Amino acid sequence: MIGDIFHEIGSTVRNNKLRTALTGFAVSWGIFLLICLLGAGNGLMNAFMQGSDNFVQNSIQVWGGTTSIPANGYKEGRRIRLDQGDVDITLGREFADHVDMVAPVTSGLSTTLINGDKTVEGYVRGVTPELASIEKVNLKSGRFINPLDVEQTRKVVVISSKQEEELGGNMLGKWVTISGFSFKVIGVYHSDESNYQSDNYMPYSTAKGIFFPDSRVGTLSFTFHGIDNLQQSNDFEQEYSSRLKAHHSASPDDPNAIWIWNRFSQNIQMNSAMGILNIALWILGILTLVSGIVGVSNIMLISVKERTHEFGIRKAIGAKPGNILSLIITESICITAVFGYIGMVLGMVACEVMDKTIGQRAVDIGFTQIHMLENPTVGVGVAIEATILLIIAGTIAGLAPARKASKVRPIEALRAE
Amino acid sequence: MALIELENINKTYNNGQPLHVLKGIDLQIEKGEFVSIMGASGSGKSTLLNILGILDNYDTGTYHLDGKLIKDLSEKQAAQYRNQMIGFIFQSFNLIGFKTAVENVELPLYYQGVSRKERHTRAMEYLEKMGLTQWATHFPNEMSGGQRQRVAIARALITSPSIILADEPTGALDSKTSVEVMQLLKELNKNDGMTIIVVTHESGVANEADKIIHIKDGIIGNIEENRQHTAWSGPMVK
Numbered sequence: 001m002i003g004d005i006f007h008e009i010g011s012t013v014r015n016n017k018l019r020t021a022l023t024g025f026a027v028s029w030g031i032f033l034l035i036c037l038l039g040a041g042n043g044l045m046n047a048f049m050q051g052s053d054n055f056v057q058n059s060i061q062v063w064g065g066t067t068s069i070p071a072n073g074y075k076e077g078r079r080i081r082l083d084q085g086d087v088d089i090t091l092g093r094e095f096a097d098h099v100d101m102v103a104p105v106t107s108g109l110s111t112t113l114i115n116g117d118k119t120v121e122g123y124v125r126g127v128t129p130e131l132a133s134i135e136k137v138n139l140k141s142g143r144f145i146n147p148l149d150v151e152q153t154r155k156v157v158v159i160s161s162k163q164e165e166e167l168g169g170n171m172l173g174k175w176v177t178i179s180g181f182s183f184k185v186i187g188v189y190h191s192d193e194s195n196y197q198s199d200n201y202m203p204y205s206t207a208k209g210i211f212f213p214d215s216r217v218g219t220l221s222f223t224f225h226g227i228d229n230l231q232q233s234n235d236f237e238q239e240y241s242s243r244l245k246a247h248h249s250a251s252p253d254d255p256n257a258i259w260i261w262n263r264f265s266q267n268i269q270m271n272s273a274m275g276i277l278n279i280a281l282w283i284l285g286i287l288t289l290v291s292g293i294v295g296v297s298n299i300m301l302i303s304v305k306e307r308t309h310e311f312g313i314r315k316a317i318g319a320k321p322g323n324i325l326s327l328i329i330t331e332s333i334c335i336t337a338v339f340g341y342i343g344m345v346l347g348m349v350a351c352e353v354m355d356k357t358i359g360q361r362a363v364d365i366g367f368t369q370i371h372m373l374e375n376p377t378v379g380v381g382v383a384i385e386a387t388i389l390l391i392i393a394g395t396i397a398g399l400a401p402a403r404k405a406s407k408v409r410p411i412e413a414l415r416a417e
Numbered sequence: 418m419a420l421i422e423l424e425n426i427n428k429t430y431n432n433g434q435p436l437h438v439l440k441g442i443d444l445q446i447e448k449g450e451f452v453s454i455m456g457a458s459g460s461g462k463s464t465l466l467n468i469l470g471i472l473d474n475y476d477t478g479t480y481h482l483d484g485k486l487i488k489d490l491s492e493k494q495a496a497q498y499r500n501q502m503i504g505f506i507f508q509s510f511n512l513i514g515f516k517t518a519v520e521n522v523e524l525p526l527y528y529q530g531v532s533r534k535e536r537h538t539r540a541m542e543y544l545e546k547m548g549l550t551q552w553a554t555h556f557p558n559e560m561s562g563g564q565r566q567r568v569a570i571a572r573a574l575i576t577s578p579s580i581i582l583a584d585e586p587t588g589a590l591d592s593k594t595s596v597e598v599m600q601l602l603k604e605l606n607k608n609d610g611m612t613i614i615v616v617t618h619e620s621g622v623a624n625e626a627d628k629i630i631h632i633k634d635g636i637i638g639n640i641e642e643n644r645q646h647t648a649w650s651g652p653m654v655k
Contacts, residue, residue: 011515313511316472317572318500318528320493411472414511 009331016303023299024339026292027393031340031386034285035347035378039354041281043376045274056223059134060237061261062086062244063219071251080248080257082217089243090222098224098236103130106207107218113159113200114177115167122163122178122200125218126207134221137201142172142187149186149203157183158201160191181210224264233265286389293336293397300332300401311408321406328405332398333391340390344383351377418484420579420612421446421469426478428464438464439475440635446614448579451606453615453626461635463584466616470503470582471495483579500528504573504581508588510565512557512572519544519553522571529576543571547601563594570601580612581605587622592654599625599653621653 013020064080082104089095090102106126113122131137132144140161149156157176164171164185171185183202191197212218227233241260242252250257304311311324354376421444428439438461446452456462467473468480471487480487483502490498505511512521522540531539544553547567557565566586573581583602587595603625605611615626623629624646631638641648 015515309511310513313513314524314528315496316470316499316505316511317525318496318576320496320528322493323528411467414472414507 005327005330006334008327009334012303012307012331013335019299019303020335023292023295024335024342026295027289027336027339027390028292028343028346030285030289030292031343031390032347032350033288034282034386035344035382036350036354037281037285038278038378038382039347039351039376041277042378043354043374045277046374046376048270048274049374056134056136056263057267058225058227058264059221059223060240060263061219061221062241063259064248065256065259067250067254068256069251069254071254072249074249078250080250082220082244084217085247086220086244087217089247090220090240094243095224095240098226100223100225101130101133102220102222103128103134104204104217105131105219105221106204106212106216109211111179111200113163113167115171115174118167120163120166121198122159123198124178124207124211125199125201126204126212127201128204131201131221134223138190140188140190142185144187145201145203150205153205153209154203155181155183155206156186156202158187158189159185160197160199161188162191162197163200164188179211227264230265230268233262233268237262237265289389289393293393296332296336296394296397297400300328300398301404304328304401304405307405308408308412309414311405312410312412312414315408315410316414324408325402325406328402329395329398332401333394336394336397337387337390340386340393344386348378348383418481419445420448420450420483422479422481423469424479426465426468426475426480428461428468428473428475438635439468441478442632442635442637444630444637446580446612448612449606449610451603451613451615451625451627452630453617453623453628454630454632455617455620455623456632457618460632462616462618462632465632466582466584466614469580469614470505471499496528500525501576502579504576504578506566506569506573506581506583506586508585510557510562510569510589512565512568514557517554517556518549518560518568521557521568522575525572525576539575540571543575544568546574547571561594562590563597566590566594566598567601570598570605574605574611580614583613583615585617586615587617587619587654592652595622595654619654620649621651624649625653 062082064082067074067076067078067080070076087102087104090099107124109124111122111124113120127145128150129144129146137144137158139158142158144158145156148154157178159167159171159176167176172188174185175182176185177183178200187201224236227236237260241258244258245252245254248257311319314324358376423442423444426439426442427437430436430438442465454462454465464473468475469482471482471490474489482498485498487498499505512518513524516524519537519540522543523536526536526539541550541553544550547570549564549567549571552560552564552568557568560568566589581602586602587598590598599622602613602615606613606627613626615622617623624643627642627644629641629643629648631641
């Protein structure tokens, strides 16, 4: 029976080629734009997400700021530097329910790495092994700083692949000179364009001993658990920063004394922003598609009017209202689906073209480069969603004309000649 | 019980001014009869045919077709009865233009849910009966009026209906073809025992039937037995 319906539709379409093509174009165009919009949106989101992929989501980074409110007898404008006390607080009983791993980092010294006559810019970061689990350090060869390095204050360093290249290539196991001291290269990490590429990781204790003899800690990173939503995350952040501010005799209300980068909260916010962007794109696409649907509906109404006589004949020889109804709706769905698919395929081709052109173009945003669009394509999921959308659209477009057709009274129709 | 039993059928159209078209029709038609209904235009003969064909409703009275009461049917039920019990032949053939002859003949079976292959076989059988085998894949506009009407007759016959209702079947045909078509209907009646009702305003056409029912101003005038076909002596079609 399905075959018969298609056969029926085939003959009507053949009889109205131009009209069908014009209507179909509106639907194709709608779906084409929808796919392009979603593809570009995906590309934008992927580009954003790529940056945040470098960090563990449930982690917080803390560093000192400058007070903006006088407190405890100190004037405003005092520079706050994190110290061992902050590390102890973070590791202490107070936050033991949530805090997992703590990684203090001493940093803030630009330097030069020297290998014979080759030199390259570097940036010293004294770290503990835990850091590798918080900031994803993507090793190309060798290893990261381990507990023994820290314990024995070894002079070892992890450099970036870009630095390795500029220092002459294959530096693993070789020695480089940093500020007059020789360091053994124990690891090389992949430097991609979207990340810092001049960081040099060395044991925390070594860096402290050589470059930062005072008690200061540059930044503090830690991971946490047991926090499920934005509210809890913000509460925890609030409580934690108050505690640190108290430690540094700063006002608990001072927004500038301690800086906290809560990746968990940020991630939630980013996800919801992307959700909104995605919904906005769908709405735009669907609105475009609506004009196509109206077109199909209009064409079907005209077609039904023209075929009144035919429906009269069909009814006279035994077609039930349901037969006529399903004939028109199926016809509408077929027109919408066929042309929708053409639009979808073209849209996907356009996405691929976008990927090969704008997608490859990197934009310099100062300290790093990002791709404007990262993989701006739509997946199978979207294709399935769009198919369902097309079927619904076709049904809606065919509904009114089909009802009109099914209500044709055979005697009226047979007279209509 | 007769195949068709009409009892005091009344029908009024309410288009602005009420128009009482059928004023109490009583009629019985037996199985195997070949009857013509004659009347001038406006006499109510077309309305009567529409009621007989379950294309239209009536206001009061009863209509039994093959023992079934045809009254206040749902559209779906009416469609089913039309499909199974009635074969229509129209003045203007009413074939579907974008379907070939054989597809047109198949259509009633399509609405019965018969498989494509069987439909085709049976449609070809009936086209052969009508001598149209080589015209099966032609479209209506490639055929002559007589051929089109024979396709329409094949379509009317394919469901083996209880009655054939023909509304001015020769109205759009020339005299020679008209004679052929009427001959065909007579043969169907004689050889296959098909009950046939022809509505016409032409005496010559009406004369081909065994019984002529005269209808005037919404009531049945007289019923003329016409076994010898002597009711009219002129040419069949003017």
